[in-house]
Amino acid sequence: MSELTLSDITVMAQGYCVIGLERTAEGAFRSVRPLPRRSHAWPAFFPYGRGSIIRFSPAATPASMPHVEDQNTHGLAPTGEQIGEAELVELLRRAEVSANLDELFRCQLHTDVQGGNAWAEPTSAMRSICGFEFRNIRFRVLSERGDANLRTKLLLPSGEILHSLPVVDREWRQFFSELVRSLSQSGTAPSAEAFLNESIRTELLRSPHRFARIGLTRGRSNEEKKCWLMLDSLFPQPNAAWLPR
Secondary structure, eight states, X not given: OEXXXXXXXXXXXXXXXXXXXXXXXXXXXXXXXXXOSSSSSBOTTOOOOTTEEEEEEEXXXXXXXXXXXXXXXXXXXXXXEEOOHHHHHHHHTTSSBOSSHHHHTTSOOEESSTTSOEEEOTTTOSOSEEEEOOSEEEEEESOSSSGGGEEEEEEOTTSOEEEEEEBOBHHHHHHHHHHHHHHHTOTTSOOHHHHIIIIIHHHHHTOTTOEEEEEXXXXXXXXXXXXXXXXXXXXSOOOGGGSOO
């Protein structure tokens, strides 16, 4: 049995894709994406959260670039143990990290339009997950109908910018839905985008645990030659106390 500390839980179709951290022999950590038996997504009733420590039995896994973290399993089992957010972020700082764009996935990134989201060629990217301590953040709301319409712009330590990253973080998607509902109850409340870029942005930037994990999508078909960037995890995780009262 292998042991993982769950670090990322992202929305994928009608379920969730998850990633955990496994300690290496050198005392660092590497990302592992445990997969269910018949798909890449765990069901929507996935019972674990970030920081949960779980066990799994590895199964033979064919290599598929750039998702080298994939690990087929015979299922997950709880240990009953969990760590807090601050400790989890410290573990993430000892896993895959980069201060600049080229080292995120160890390949060149591309954009189709100025200010649009970036993508990597599947055969060029050497991994599909990486993190960094962001220096600044801005939110963009494409529509207040549906939690899939939240995007972010992140400033890396290098001063480079990632534009228009779709947010797939489970907790942030749920928080966005709650925020829209809360604001809709008041006719004088600011828009969700304005609230995020004022009150919520302030909470994030003053946190000592701010950290972002960027992932690569899977191609929609075997012929697609683009793996788009997405925001897998945003720390600190949202707090219900941040919602308007």
